[in-house]
Amino acid sequence: MATDYILFVHGVKNRQRSDFEATAKKMFDRIKTSVNDPSRTFKPICFFWGDLNQKPQEELINGFKASSKWSDFWFQDFRTQQIVEFVGDAALYLSRHIGSQVVRRFKDEVLGALKGAQPRDRLHLVTHSWGTVILFDILFAARWEDPRLDQGESTKDIRQAVQAIRSVLFGLQPSPDSGIAIASIHTMGSPISLFSLISITGDSINGSTHDLSPDLKSLLERLYSLKKKPIPWRNFAHPGDPIAYPLEGVMPLLLRGSEELVDIQDVITDKGNAFNKPFQQRMIPLLWGGDAHGSYWTSDLVSQMIGDVIRSTP
Template sequence: MATDYVLFIHGVTIRNPNYADELFQRLAQSASDRNFHNIPFYWGDINQQPETKLLGQLRSSSDWNQMWFHNIREQQILPFTGDAALYISRYVGAKIVRKLKKQIADSGLLKAKPDDRLHIVTHSWGTVMLFDILFASRWEDQNAPAHDDVMAIRDAIFGVDGENRDRYQGIKIASIHTMGSPVAIFSLTDVKSDQDETGASSSHDITPNLQTFVGQNEIGASSSHDITPKLQTLLKSLQEEASPREKLPWWNYIHPADPIAYPLQKMMIDLVDGYTEYLDIQDTITHSTGWLGWLENLIAQTPLAQTNLPLLLSLLPDNPHGSYWHNDEVIKKIIHVVKNKTPKANSLSRSV
């Protein structure tokens, strides 16, 4: 029986390795005739020591007690920006990548069978990490920390250029689900000045590799902010093997009170130069339930929705940004998409 691998990548501030249990259990129970394999990647522990050290240094400042918003600074801003900054760093980013590669290898995904499939579910900064690992050029320097690990991950996925350079091997991505994603903002790191005529791109530029993932780049050279090359190649590579021809489903879940979540459909269509024949990306609004849902609905009907007051919802334990993992709308949509993706034995696999 074919295996449906489900790779979960959490975002910032997550300190619970069991964050995806409910979602995966409901998915597996909904389709008992399918063989699901859970890969809940957890990287929150890697950042705890440096962030705890920094917090201790801040608290030791003679001015700390005079500063406002201690809880927000310590429990929201520091973990959020700290996790993001640490991943971008070479050292911590490499540690996270090595851990991801090991977990993927332990799951058996690197030796997936021809009809196995991969479903990716990312939250918040986890979406940025996914794009970075699969497509960013900063990992292509052979002397870069974790270079080999990144290449092994890329080689294992159909349509992505890695060290092997044979993108027609590896497991196929069957669906992508992004929750509370800030990718729209992160894409600004690829913007190049109009006066920059060197053609050089940022090491965080994911354009070339993303184009390769979606399809062959048939439009010539692109600017450094255009992520089209590798994404086009990925999508087109998937289509060349698909029977019947179908689009890659990508659902982007947005809670209206989540300040980190942004629409992706229009941006991604522009970034892949209109390759909509290969990509079915949908933005979908989610809602809370119970008393919180009632409160959010009340706020949405008033001018308060466009003020800073609703940001106080982020202080709640089940805040909008973290609500996706337990949101019925999100879970049911993921289940629907995954169940409708019937395995087809038409891909190759490689050993790493």
């Protein structure tokens, strides 16, 4: 009997593994309840990376506070608890030093959990915030194929690690015709739309090493050939979440004429509130953005819709 693996990848502001795993476990239980099919076997996989960035960011914040003018800056908590954690997580991951540590941990933990996967098994991706970018970067970005990585003391094994990761998934090089197939994608509060800018502005001949589009398109083409239908992708966005962006209208920019390969739907998780007025909306990211950005994990709507999609995947 086939097994449904559900991979949870967290976003910014996650520094304790136990807290993330407990949160993901609760969502996993709600998804199983939503599927409501005792004949199906489910296994959760939780990928935690948040502690790798903690020390560098703490050093940066201490540097801010050491400035004689720090007390003159407005929104200090928002700067250190929201902006630094989001931009800091992004900048640190894109550096090869921290990025390589994330890749190694992914290889050790996620590949270990998928070690017994069979060809008929299914993999469902549930990613939050910057975690979406991290996962897609590991799976699709050409920067991990650069031979110069072999020359660095801290990165000499990274190309092999990335190849090992990609070889486990159907549709990716170096073993595109074998491995477990991704059955559905669920992004929550994701800034992945912003990466269409790399695709739009990249060199049309040489491309960009951070461009996710070519390998993502190749994966979707092989999955479409395998399943004879587009892969379902639900993009959940809270209207008060400043990190969340729609994907439906951006996908043509990423896939360039092959958007029929994916069944993508933007899902708004909240109808808004009294703050929905032009002037007050300017303050929503400061007053409420953090709560909105973390709301997906406990949303019954999100778990229900993920369960509905999983139940419909053959």
